[in-house]
Amino acid sequence: MFTLIFKSLSEVICAKNHNYGAYCMNPSKQFQQQFGGLYTAALPYEQIDPIHRGALGGVLRDAVKHEAKVHGAAFDHAGFRNVMRAMATGDVEVLFFAAAWDLCEPKIIGATINFPSLSLQREGNDIIAKRGIYSEDVCILPGKVKELILEKPTGGDFPIEGLGMHFIRASIGHFAKKGLRGGMIPAGQVFEFSPDNGKIVKIQQQLGAELGQSHNSGLLRLDTLTDTIRNQWKMPVEVLGVALPNGEPDPNNFIVRWHGANGRQKIEAAFTKGLSTFKGTTVTQAQFISNGHSPNTPMVESVVASILKAADEEIRMRRWGRWNSQLPERFSPSIPLLGDKQQTYSALMQAQNNDLCAPATDRDSSLLVGLKPPPMQIHALNEPDLLSALCKLGAETRMLGPHAMQTASLDLDKASAAQAPTRSVELIGLERANAPQFTLAC
Amino acid sequence: MHEAFMIPTAANQNCSPIMSAAGRDYMTEAKSMLEQAASFTASGQHGAAMKLAYEACEHIAAAYLSGKTGQSLQPSDTTYNLFDMLMREDTPVCHAVLPPEQRGIVGSVSVLREIYEPALLKETTTSDARQMIEHVGGLFDLVEKITRKN
DSSP, rough: OHHHHHHHHHHHHHHHHHTTTTSSGGGGOOOOOOOTTTTTEEEEOOOTOHHHHHHHIIHHHHHHHHHHTTTTTOOOHHHHHHHHHHHHHHEEEEEEEEEESSSTOOEEEEEEEEEEEEEEEEEEEEEEEEEEEEEEEEEOOHHHHHHHHHHHHHOOOTHHHTTHHHEEEHHHHHHHHSTTTTTTTOOOEEEEEOOHHHHHHHHHHHOOOOOTTTOOOOEEEESSHHHHHHHSSOOOEEEEEOOOTTSSSSEEEEEEEEEEETEEEEEEEEEEEEOTTTOOOEEEEEEEOOOOOOOOOOOHHHHHHHHHHHHHHHHHHHTOOOOOOOOTTTTTTEEOOTOHHHHHHHHHHHHHHHHHHHHHGGGSSSSSSSSSSOEEEESSSOOOHHHHHHHHOOOOEEETTEEEEEEEEEEHHHHHTTTOOOOOOOEEHHHHHHHOOSSOOO | OOGGGSSHHHHHHHHSSOOHHHHHHHHHEEEHHHHHHHHHTTTTTTTHHHHHHHHHHHHHHHHHHHHHSSSSOSSHHHHHHHHHHEEEEEESSGGSSSOHHHHHHHHHHHHHHOOOOOGGGGGHHHEEEHHHHHHHHHHHHHHHHHHHHH
16 A cells, blocks of 8 residues: 555656656755755645645554554554544644655655644743644654665665654754744744653754753643642632734643742743544643742642643633534533523533533533543653642653653754744733633523 | 764774774674574564674674774674764765765664664564664675775
């Protein structure tokens, strides 16, 4: 099947070369020849391109399966369909890694899967939010590389830095120059890594990434709000949306922030709708950051808990983790406030009944949307106070197969030697933060 | 300073390394590892064959570098990376006189090492093991050829 796909790809490219001069006549537009003769390119997935659509099903599946095997994690074939759907909705950004000795026979040898997210950075006593990327997977497919080795012409050589490093650099270059969909240039990249994976650690160190160390950083998982979180004092926090370049609110990202001690102490968290590519289920990626002045224990725990509670409510409102944008009837009571008493009581009883009928693990006290929000993966890099607070609140180390994962971030402005620093995002207040806790049907 | 930068360059030293006694031992070990890898492949133990071939390149690298530096370097991933850098980087050191096809031999082995994942040994096939052994064999011959010149 791959052979057919790539044969067809080469035919199309050669046809383009012959008819329009799109690729081979001007290979620098898509491919760049490396020292040693190999042509490479990081190609964004284009939905309208039938070649890309064909490659997506095969290459992406192989890439994700390979990653799952490397990490000793399970791959869910049925869940992978959700990854494909996320591609269609634009929630996921995929770059294909293409390589060729002969431009008329390119191969897609790997891919990287990313989510448009936010990058929170300290600036003096402030915290600023910029566009970012959450990098979910980077994979080079061994089978395709072995084919490249077989086809290597005499005198040909691979990039000296290694294929992994080469394509990660190419991805950084692509995002720095062309940005994400909609032209948003990301300033930072957040990702998880296994400290046991020496190859990735080495590559990221060479790129200048900040890799989390267990004494002050962590990647934690929170499946649901714990009683410890619910029982903390409520602190005043602000939920802010993020504007897309067209002015519309970004449906997949928001920020919750707390300012204390007259603005001297600041803690913020960015929440991104992500996806587990292995399982095909929604996962919220959260980044916690302080301005370096955290309140003392136990106040810091109350602040972190309040941020998590506000985020949980916002995630329910946004219905992350559900493909259906309509509120499901069974779990979403519609209270007819203008109806007669019987109708109102009946609706309230129905709502209560649904809540009581829900399985214990899924039970939720909110009548708003009685659905369990997706699990959260929380990144705390160089934030020992926040890390400690999160652990006390019940968050646990994120495991992938047998590996404990860590958080890391890469300053893309530095890594791509950007001429000017990327601009901050425009934050917008969310009216729904104070919305009533019922769906009204008048 | 990185070890690589302490290696004498063509500008100040004769480029061709003389194989030291320790280096010779490493080469002998590498040869025997490759032979054993081939027999593992024949008996269907692809994972074990790949692992041996992977380690054989580190022995070859240690053999070459021990002649080059005059020190006995242990076969390891770091030693191989140093060897790869020395043989392939386009800097005015002795290896730059290697013809491109010889540099390509090192490059192919390096890429095979890069895509090799210990967790995926069970996934390898006979052809994977053969490809790895063939390329590491080529590397062995290359180092033998370079060092024999002396």
